[in-house]
Amino acid sequence: MSTELATDQAVLFESRDDGIAVITLNRPATRNCLSAEVREGLRAAWDRFERDPALRVGIVTGAGEKAFCAGGDLKAMVDSGMQVPPRDFIPVPYDNVHLSKPTIAAVNGAAFAGGWLIAQSCDLCVASTSATFAVTEVRVGRSSPWATPLIHMIPQRVMMEILLTGKPISARRAYEIGLVNRLAEPEDLMSEALGLAAEILDGAPLSVRVARETVMLATEMGRSAALEAARHASEVCYRSSDAQEGPRAFSEKRPPHWQGR
Known part of the structure; x- marks a missing residue:
């Protein structure tokens, strides 16, 4: 049965029967900015997703129509005298938050600064045609070291323009440069995101996990080292029961029955 936190929570968590978790930043009145309560709610949601073996794909989105996440709470930063943000200031998937499962950002509106960071950090991104994206730090005297992985996603000169100007780009432009899938x-945003998640769920769980790891190895290592590391990572998949079930199901012209082992 699906479960969800009370609607007054800063972050909602829906655990669906199909193995998909839907995490919703729930402060539309403040454009879902990353206040302390949103950050802590998001951290708890990612942890819950990772720990639940029944959940295989996570989708993160924002409440309301205007913003996915407008970034950090600048007023709180000024009031606290924050200079260099703590390493764990924003819970970032696959960075300071350990996740081993695929994630999808369903961007429903403005994804600025920290909002861009969350969308960038997810494995895949589905965007509403009304969404906008921006790395706005240069406009408020801050910095965006977290944007470094963008070089593996979009062309260098496009990245340079986005970071140097701080100007928003449309969802269409984000799609054209490869930031959005x-x-x-x-x-139709959530239907599209859920459909993409369902396509992932069709795959063997261990194969999906190793496929994701292969992509990350390829972005972080040289060609030869990545090949060797990917071969090693793939052994658990090749030696699994599912690796026998897949070809057997194909030959018998039936859907496979994945066990994840």
């Missing part, structure tokens, strides 16, 4: 009309 799929576009959807606003009313």
Whole structure:
């Protein structure tokens, strides 16, 4: 049965029967900015997702129509005299938050600064045609070291323009440069994100996990080292029961019955 936190929570968590978790930043009145309560709620949600073996794909989105996440709470930063943010200031998937499962950002509106960071950190991104993206730090005297991995996602000169100007780009432009996987009309955004998640769920669980790890190894290592590391990572998949079930199901012309082992 699906479960969800009370609607007054800063971050909502829906655990679906199909193995998908939907995490919603739930402060639309403040454009889902990363206040302390949102950050802590998001950290708890990612932890819950990772720990639940029944959940295989996570989707993160924002409440309301205007913003996915407008970034950090600048007023709170000024009031606290924050200079260099603590390493764990924003819970970032696959960085300071340990995750081993695929994630999808369903961007429903503005994804600025920290909002861009969350969308960038997820494995895949589906965006509403009304969404906008921006790395706005240069406009408020801050910095964006977290944007470094963008060089593996978009062309260097496009990245340079985005960081140097701080100007927003449209969802269409984000799709054209490869930041976004799929576009959807606003009313179809979650259906598109859930459909993409369902496509991932069709795959063997261990194969999906190793496929994700292979992509990350390829971005972080040289060619030869990545090949060797990927071969090693793939052994658990090749030696699994599912590796026998897949070909057997194909030959018998039936859907496979994945066990994840």
